[in-house]
Amino acid sequence: MNLGHSLRLTRIDVRRMVRKRTAPDNRLSSVVSVGLYALLTLGLTAGGVWGGRALGRALVTGSIEFIPTATATAARGFVGVVWVLLAVVFAIRAVGQRGTLTNAEGVLTVVPTAEAYLGLVASESVYLLLWTLLPATGAGVGLALGGETLWPAVGVPLAVALAGGTAVTVAFALGLAARHVITRFPFVARHKTGLIALAFLVYMAAIVSGSFNQLVGALFEPMAASPVGWYADLALSGLPGVAFESTNAIAVAGGSVVLAAVAVAAGTWVAGRHWFADPALAGEKDDEPPAAEGPTSADPIAATSDDRLARWLEAVVDRPTAALITLAWRRAARAPLKLMYAAYPLFFGTGAFVEIIQTGQIPVYLPYGLLVFVAWAGGVVFTLNPLGDQGSVLATTLLSEVTGHRFVGAHVLAGLLVVVPFGTALVAITAALSPLDARSAAILTGLAPVSMIVAAALSVGIGMAFPRFEATNVTRSMEAVVPSPWAFLLFSVHVVLTTLSALFVGLEFARSVGADLLSIVLPFGLSVSAGTLYAISAVALVVLLLLPALSYRYAVRSFDGYTIA
Numbered sequence: 425m426n427l428g429h430s431l432r433l434t435r436i437d438v439r440r441m442v443r444k445r446t447a448p449d450n451r452l453s454s455v456v457s458v459g460l461y462a463l464l465t466l467g468l469t470a471g472g473v474w475g476g477r478a479l480g481r482a483l484v485t486g487s488i489e490f491i492p493t494a495t496a497t498a499a500r501g502f503v504g505v506v507w508v509l510l511a512v513v514f515a516i517r518a519v520g521q522r523g524t525l526t527n528a529e530g531v532l533t534v535v536p537t538a539e540a541y542l543g544l545v546a547s548e549s550v551y552l553l554l555w556t557l558l559p560a561t562g563a564g565v566g567l568a569l570g571g572e573t574l575w576p577a578v579g580v581p582l583a584v585a586l587a588g589g590t591a592v593t594v595a596f597a598l599g600l601a602a603r604h605v606i607t608r609f610p611f612v613a614r615h616k617t618g619l620i621a622l623a624f625l626v627y628m629a630a631i632v633s634g635s636f637n638q639l640v641g642a643l644f645e646p647m648a649a650s651p652v653g654w655y656a657d658l659a660l661s662g663l664p665g666v667a668f669e670s671t672n673a674i675a676v677a678g679g680s681v682v683l684a685a686v687a688v689a690a691g692t693w694v695a696g697r698h699w700f701a702d703p704a705l706a707g708e709k710d711d712e713p714p715a716a717e718g719p720t721s722a723d724p725i726a727a728t729s730d731d732r733l734a735r736w737l738e739a740v741v742d743r744p745t746a747a748l749i750t751l752a753w754r755r756a757a758r759a760p761l762k763l764m765y766a767a768y769p770l771f772f773g774t775g776a777f778v779e780i781i782q783t784g785q786i787p788v789y790l791p792y793g794l795l796v797f798v799a800w801a802g803g804v805v806f807t808l809n810p811l812g813d814q815g816s817v818l819a820t821t822l823l824s825e826v827t828g829h830r831f832v833g834a835h836v837l838a839g840l841l842v843v844v845p846f847g848t849a850l851v852a853i854t855a856a857l858s859p860l861d862a863r864s865a866a867i868l869t870g871l872a873p874v875s876m877i878v879a880a881a882l883s884v885g886i887g888m889a890f891p892r893f894e895a896t897n898v899t900r901s902m903e904a905v906v907p908s909p910w911a912f913l914l915f916s917v918h919v920v921l922t923t924l925s926a927l928f929v930g931l932e933f934a935r936s937v938g939a940d941l942l943s944i945v946l947p948f949g950l951s952v953s954a955g956t957l958y959a960i961s962a963v964a965l966v967v968l969l970l971l972p973a974l975s976y977r978y979a980v981r982s983f984d985g986y987t988i989a
Contacts, residue, residue: 429535433543438550440526465558472563480570483665492667497648499656499666504647505640507587507655511595514548518599519606522548528699541695542688545596552588560584567663575662579673583659586680587652593684597691604698651676741837744826748834749841752806755813791855791868792934795875796923798847802876803883803915806839808907810884810979811891811986818893828983832888832976836880848872867930875923878972883915885975888982890914922968928961935961 482488517523522544525531531540564580606612612619647653654676657668737746780786806813810832814821821831851872855865892908927934935954943951952960 426535426539427542429539430543430546433531433535433540434546434550437526437544437547441547441551465555468559469562472559472561473566473569476563476566476568476576477570478566480567480572480576480663483571483663486665490665492665495665496656496667496669499660499668500653501644501648503583503587503656503659504650504653505643507591507652508643508647509640510552510588510591511598514552514592514595515599515602517548518596519603523600523603524699532699537696537699538692541692545593545688545691548596549589549592552592553585556584556588557581564659567660571663573662573664576660579661580659582677583655586658586677587655590680590683590687593687593691597687597694600691600694600698604694604701608698608701651679741834742830745830745834745837748826748831749838752813752835752838753842756806786854786858788859791851791858791860791865792927794851794854795868795872795927796920798843798851798872799875799879799923800916800919802839802843802847803879803919804907804912805843806835807880807884808887808911808915809892810835810887811983812887812893812907822983822986828980831983832884832979836884836976839880840877844873844876847876864931864933871926871930875919875926878922878969879915879919881972881976882918883911883975885972885977885979885982886911886915888979888986918968918971921964925961925965925968928957929965 483490525540525544560581560583561577564577567576567580568574606616606619651672654672657670657672658676660666661668661670661673737749740746741749780790811818848869852865852869855868858865860868887907890908890911892906892911924938928938932954935957939952939954939957942957946952
């Protein structure tokens with residue numbers, strides 16, 4: 425086995441990753457990516473030095489009472505749970521695009537499978553170390569300085585490197601095996617999209633119900649008792665006041681090499697069968713599993729459904745507009761996973777769902793949060809990237825007789841016809857079941873359709889100003905064209921400001937709470953009264969409500985004058 429080939433493949437893969445994050449054709453994105461990486465790693469490193477030194481000093485001086493055996497057990501359990509979570513993350517990466525080689529045919533023709541697989545796993549380990557090694561070194565140095573012992577400065581980064589390496593090697597073998605089942609077994613491959621959606625729903629249900637936290641808690645004691653928890657002994661042996669065992673440290677250091685070797689051997693065996701097997705479905709690419717495809721025009725049932733839908737729309741709008749609306753819906757049906765970003769804000773509401781399950785009551789703030797959510801979703805579904813959504817037919821659309829007014833209006837209607845009924849009903853039902861009074865519930869219900877209409881009119885102009893045509897990863901195994909980050913940012917800021925201004929103008933309770941919160945966070949002892957907040961919000965609301973009209977007009981003119989370079 426030629427390790428030089430594996431190291432060369434690792435170096436190439438890491439270089440590609442760095443170039444992707446620092447692409448010269450997108451300087452702003454590169455600066456942001458590098459800046460965020462430097463900020464996070466340097467911040468975590470500095471925090472590790474400070475926190476490690478404080479903890480070490482507390483152990484030496486006894487300012488915090490520690491029970492030696494219990495503290496060591498807790499540290500082992502924490503390290504073991506983190507190891508499991510890392511393994512899950514990298515297994516998911518292996519199931520996705522990382523489970524195959526770039527230019528696999530060429531690579532596997534030149535080098536043996538074992539060397540190619542080892543290079544791929546090594547590159548994954550490098551990715552992990554790029555994020556963790558520097559902060560781990562900072563924490564180790566801080567513990568060494570505060571605890572007045574040298575070993576943590578070496579032990580902490582060594583333990584992180586060995587734990588990360590074993591987690592990646594084990595995870596990649598398991599993930600590649602799962603990928604083989606997903607892509608090589610006909611039944612699983614045929615129903616892959618539905619299974620992914622089901623897994624996502626189960627994951628969300630576990631988070632909302634608290635089962636995920638219970639599962640992690642259940643792993644704590646077994647992981648503390650397992651050899652995986654001994655990485656804590658390797659990292660922290662020698663610290664005063666904690667009963668870490670040096671024999672565990674020596675055993676886990678040697679065992680890590682054995683475990684990694686066995687995992688790499690098992691992963692190589694799986695890779696040899698997976699990489700040289702044909703996909704279960706004809707025409708499917710191994711390096712990019714297909715998106716969920718809906719009915720095509722060749723499907724007589726789908727065609728009949730489309731005709732009925734078009735006739736229903738033609739009773740309300742003209743035929744070209746109805747055709748554009750139907751086309752937008754058809755694209756969404758063929759690749760529904762690309763609309764997942766519309767549900768991203770729901771992740772911030774998991775606490776509210778947990779509270780509902782635990783108390784059996786809807787919290788008073790949930791209808792307000794849902795009002796913001798439906799407004800946001802109403803603007804991103806079809807209108808935040810109308811040009812990019814056209815794909816390869818953009819030139820045909822621009823050269824057709826479709827006017828800007830018709831194109832923009834069709835995309836706005838495509839979203840509103842779907843989200844307004846559902847969004848309004850969602851806000852109304854939640855407000856009615858919440859502790860809100862009838863007047864507040866009625867105002868929120870009335871604001872829901874207005875907010876979605878305003879959001880759609882605004883987003884279409886932002887989407888025309890910041891189009892995005894290149895695909896990005898929605899999941900690890902699917903690429904889709906999604907709106908640009910600038911479009912997301914500008915649109916989200918407007919939605920939040922408009923919603924807050926409307927609430928402050930319409931609801932006295934919201935004004936009072938907003939004035940109190942602003943008085944707390946404002947610097948230099950400044951404060952805001954409810955009356956002042958009402959006046960400011962009223963002026964801001966007028967301006968914010970004028971922007972969507974201007975944005976809509978800008979979108980129409982942009983489409984009419986758009987040219988492809």
